[in-house]
Amino acid sequence: MTPMIAVADLWKVFGARADRIVGTPLAELSPAELRGRTGCVAAVRDVSFDVRPGEVFVVMGLSGSGKSTLVRCLTRLIEPTSGEISIGGESVRAMGPKRLRELRRRQVAMVFQHFGLLPHRQVLDNVAYGLEIQGVPRAERHRRASETLALVGLEGQERQFPDQLSGGMQQRVGLARALATDPEVLLFDEPFSALDPLIRRDMQDEVRRLHAEVGKTLVFITHDLAEALTLGDRIAVLRDGELVQVGTPEELVGAPADSYVADFVRDVPRSDVLTLRWIMRDPAPGELCETEPLSHRTVIRDAVHRVLRADRPIPVVDGHEQLGVIDADQLLPALISHHRQVPA
C-alpha cells in the first residue's frame, strides 16, 4: 500500500544561512552547540516516517520539540530546509505556488490550537471560507458548510460570531472548516490543548467518531500522552527535533526505545495499554490450563476479571496457535506496577 504521507530526511533549520548546515559536520552537533556555533536552531532534524491512508498518526513531544514546525512543513506553511515530503504520491517540495494552493485547498486541511477563526465572519462563513476561496458559489458553499456544521454538532449556530461561542464550540467550528472542503488529510496542531479537560475529552470522542464516519487520514500533534494513546493508531515521539520512536501505543508503553520515551510513558497505567502478549509466560511442562483461551490482543485490564476468577492459568492464543499462558502472578504486577517491562 502506498503511504498517504511520506516524509524522508526532513530538516528545518531556523536562522541565517540555515541552508548551509544540513549535510555538513555541523548537522551532527547537539542543539546547544549548533546554536553556539552558528546561531541556528534545528527545529526538525532528519525526520522520516510514513502515514498510511486512513490512519491516525500522532506526533507527540514536549513544547519546543519541533512538532508544530514538523506539521507545518508538511504543507509548507513553513518551508523545509531539506528532505522529501510526498502527499498522495506527489512531491510537495516540487510544487509551484499554484499547485501548493490546490493541495491546501482540496487535499489537506488543518485545525489549529488557537482556532484561527475569522472574528469578522459568522460561523457559517468561517466554515465556508475554504470553499469560498475555491470559487464555490455562495448558495452551494453555504449548503455544504451547514451540512458540515451539523456533522460536528453545531446546528443552529450558523449566524453566530466566533466570539459568541465557547472555546469548545469554536474548535468545532475550526474542525468543520477543515472538513468542509472534504480533504483527504486532516492535520491537527494541538487542537485541544487550549480547552479545559472535560471539553477536551468530548472533542477527542468527536474526533474518534468523525474518523470512524468519514475515514480520513489524520495527523495529530499533541503534547498530551493520554490523548496520543487514546487517538493514535501509531505515535511518533519527537525530541529536540529528532524522531525518537515510532510505534503503536502498545509498543511505546511496552518497549520504549530509550529512557526519554520510558520517562514519558512511566505514569501510563500499563494495564490500560498493554495486551496479554506483554506479560504472558511460557506454559510449564504438563501444566493444566483453562479450556477457554484469551486472545493475545486482549488488553490486560479486560482480562483481569477472568484471570483472577480462574483456578488455573489461561492459555493465550493467536488464532489456534497457543503463545503462552497467563495467571494472577503475571497479572497482578502489571496492574500495580509502573515499572518498565521489556518483553522477553
Add this chain to the structure above:
Amino acid sequence: MTATVPPPPVLQPGGRVLAAASDTVVPARRGRFRTRTVAAAMVVATVVAYLLFRTDGAADSSDAAAFRFFDSVRDWVDANRDTSPFFLYGLNYVRLGVRLLVDAVQAALTGLGFAGLVAAVAAIGTVLAGWRTGLLALGGFLAFGVLGLWEQSVDTLVLTVSAVLLSVLIGVPLGIFAARVRWVGATLRPVLDVMQIMPTFAYLAPMTLLFLIGEPAAVIATMIYAVPATIRITALGISEVSPTAVEAATALGSTRWQLLSKVRLPLARTTIALAVNQTIMLALSMVVITALIDAPGLGQNIVNALQRVNVGAAFDAGLAIVILAVVLDRITTNAARRTGVHRSRRQRQARWIFVGAGVVVVAAAALVSIDPENVPGYSFAAPVNDLVGWIELHWYDVTEGLKNGISAGVLDPLETVLVTTPWWLFVVAVAAFGTLISGWRAALIAALAAAGLAGLGLWQHSMQTLATVLVAIVLTMAIGVALGVFCARHDRLATGVRPLLDAAQTMPSFVYLLPAVALFGASRFTAIVAAVIFAVPPVVRLVERGLRDVPPTVVEAALSAGSTPRQLLWKVQLPMARGGLLLAANQGIVMVLAMVVVGGLVGAGALGYDVVAGFSQRELFGKGLAAGLAIVLLGILLDRLTQGFHTSKGPRR
C-alpha cells in the same frame, strides 16, 4: 538595575491620545443585515430628495449677519482696547507677561552667542539623552549656521521654548486635576476634543483680535494649540499609575499630597516627559504658522518663499525646521526614555560631573564670539530651484493633466452636488447617516455643526472646502492603505520607511505646501496634494499597525486553507484590520482638513481663502472669523461622523 519602562501611550499627530481599545463596544450583530437595507434606503432617499430639491448653489453673500456681528465685535475691541477694564487689567497684562517671558527666553538664548548656544544644546543633549543625541544636536545647530539661518532658527526656538514653558506650566497641573478630579476631567474632555480638531489656521484671526500681532499672540496661539496634548498625556500618565502602588502607599498612611508627590508623579514621569515631547513637536509646527501674524523665525522665510514661489529658498528654511524638530524630538524622546531608568550611585555621580563639565564648556563657548555669518555657508536654493525648473519644463503635461483630470472629473462634480444641496437636506442627511455610523449622540453634534455652517452664511465655501477635503481623504486613504499594506508585507521596506515617516510627522504642515506648489501651481489640487502628503504618513502607520496586529494564527489558518495572497489581504487582513483602517480614516480626515484650509494660501480658495483674507483685510475680518468658525464646525462634523468608526466598531477581542 533597570526598571521596566512602561510602554508609551499611543500618540497620534495632533497629540491625540487614543484610548485603549478595551472600551470598544460590540455592536448588535442581528441588526447587521437590516442596517444594510436601511442604509441603502437612506441613500436612495437622499438622492431622490437631492434631485427634487436641489438649488442653483447661490454664492455666499458678502454681508451675512454673522460677518456683521464679528465685524462689530472687532470694532468694539478696537475702540476699547485701551479703555475697557477687560483689556486694561486682563488681556493686555497677559500679553505683557508673555512678552516678558519671550524676552527673557530670547535674552537667555541669544546671550550665549552662537558658539555658546550650540555648545549648550549639545551639552543638554548629552546629559539628558546620551552622547549620540548630543552629537546630533551639535551637528543640527551648526547646520543652522551653515544654512545661513541662524537668527531665524533661534527666533523659532525662542518662541517654541516660550510656548512650551507656558503649556507645561498650565497643562501639567490641569492634566493632574483632570486625572484626579472626575468633574474636571469630564469638563475638559469635550473642550480638548474640539481644540484638537481645530485646524491651526482657525486660531490666528481671534488671536490678532485679542492680542494683536507679534510674538505674544504667536506664543499664545501656539500654547493653545499645544496644550491639549500636555493635558491629555499628563492625565493619561497619572491615571495609568498602578493602583497597587497607590494602595500600598495609602495603606502606609500617605496623605493625598504625599500620594501625588511621592507616588503618582514619580511613577508617571516617563509619560509626562512624553507629554513634553509631544508639546514641543506641536508647538514647533504651530510657531512656524504664526509667521502669518508677524512671529519672527523660520516661518517668515517660508511665507516669504511661498509668496515668491521660490521653492529653493523655502527648502533651506524647511530643512532647518526639520532639523530643529529632529533635534528637539531626539533629545526629549531619549530623555523621556531615560527617566524610567534608575541609575546607580556612581552613575548619578558621573552625571553630575558631566553636568559640571557641560556648564564649563558652555561657559567657555559663550565667551568665544563667533559670528554665525562667518560660518562657511551652503544653500540648497539653487539646486532645488533648478530641479523644480526642470520638473516644470518636463512634467508640465503630466502634472497639468493630473490636475485638470481630477479637478474636472471628480472635484467639480462633487463640489456642484454639495453646493447645490439645500442646507436642510444636508443637515438631515448628516443626522441620518451619522446615527447609522456613530450613534445618535455624535450625529446630533454633527448635524448641529452642519446647521451652524448654514447659519454662518458660508454655505457655498463650506461645501467647496468639504468637497476638496473629501477628494483629498479618498486619495490619502487609497495611497495610505496601499503603502501600509506594502509596509506590512515587506519587513525590510518597513524598516527603511519608518524613519521617513517619523520625520514626516515632525514636520510642520506648512512645509508640505511647497512641493505641491512647485508641481501644481496655485489651485485646489495643490491643496489636495499637500494634504495627501501631510496625512499619508500617519495613515500608513496606522494601517501597517492594524495589519500587523492581525493574529498570526488567523493568517496561518487562512494560508493553510489555500488562500492566495490577494484573498488573504481582502478576506482576512483588511477586514480584521478594520478598526485600524477606520481610525486612520478619522485621523486622516482631521489632518486633511487642517491642510486643505492652509491651502487657502496657494489658491485653494473657499474657507481657507476667507481666513487668509480675513486677517489681511479689514473689510473681510468678520467673514474671515466666521470662516475660521466654519472650519472648526466642519472639523467637528467630520470628526463626529467618522469617530463612530473606531469607538463603536473596533476590532473585536
Add this chain to the structure above:
Amino acid sequence: MRTLRTAAAAALIVSLTACGGATSGAGEDEPSAGAKGTVNLAINPWVGYEANAAVIAYLLEKKMGYTVEKKELKEEIAWQGFETGEVDTIVENWGHPDLKKTYIEDKKVAVEVGPTGNQGVIGWYVPQWMVDKYPDITDWKNLNKYADLFKTSESKGKGQFLAGDPSFVTNDEALVTNLKLHYTVVYSGSEAAIIKAAQQAAAQTKPLLFYFYEPQWLFAKEKYVRVKLPEYKDGCDADPKKVACDYPDYVLDKIASKKFADGNSTAYQLVKNFKWTNDDQNLVSDYITNQGMSDEQAAEKWVNEHEATWKPWIPAGS
C-alpha cells in the same frame, strides 16, 4: 538690548500696575529717538515694495548705522503694527483711505510721510498676443464673448480671472458680479504666482486675464494690455460691494508710526526724503527677481550706480 528691554518692561509693569491697567502698546520698544537704534520696517508682499524697502534698509544700515528689522507682513497687518509698536514705517502704501482713517485720524498712531514718487496703476490685463488675435478683447463689454477661452480647472465652467494675494485690496469679485461677467475670480495666492502665469501666457500663447499693476518690472520684458473697464469717477468705488468701475490711479506714499515720526530721528528723515521713479523701482525689482540677487545685493548695486539719486535723501548731520 533685549535684557535692557526686559528690565524696562518689568519696570513698566510695576508702574502700570500702580497707575491702573496696561495699554495694548505696553512693553514695546520705545521710539529710538536720537540714538542709532532699530528701525522696524514692514515688508508687504510684492517685489516693488521690497525694492523700496531694500534700498531704504541698505542706506539705513550701511550709510547711517541703524539696525533694520524687516517684518514680512500683509498690508493691513502692517498697519496694525503701528498700534502695537511692531512697525515703524511702511514704505509703499497703495491708497487705503479706510486704514488711514482708522489709524491716522481715529487712533492717531500713524502719520503720512509723503509720496514715494511712484505712480501706481491697477487694472485687468491680457497678454499682447490676445489683443493681436482678438482686437476687441480690450473692451470689457466683449469679455463675455471670450469667456470660454479663459476656462481652467479652477474656474467652474466660466472664464478664469486670475487674482493675486488674498491680502491685496481688490474690487475684482464685485466687478465680475456688477458688470455681469461670466468669470470666476481665482486667487493665485501671490504676486509671484501671477507673474509666473503671465509669463507662461506670453511665452506659450495661452489665454489669461489677470489682475496686475504698475510699477512692475515685468512690463519691461513682455507686453500686456490693459482691458478698459468702465471709467473711474471720484467716489464710484465708495461702496466696495457696488463697485462697477475701473481702479483709480494711485499716488503711492509712505506711512510711519506716530512714535517714529515724533522721534524725528535721522532714520525717519531718510524715509521722509525717500523719493524715486517707477523705473528706479523696476530696476531694483528686476535685480531681485531675475538676476538672482538678494535684497541687499540688489540695493547695493543700485546704490553704487545711483549716488545722485539717493545722496539728497540722507539727512544732514548723520
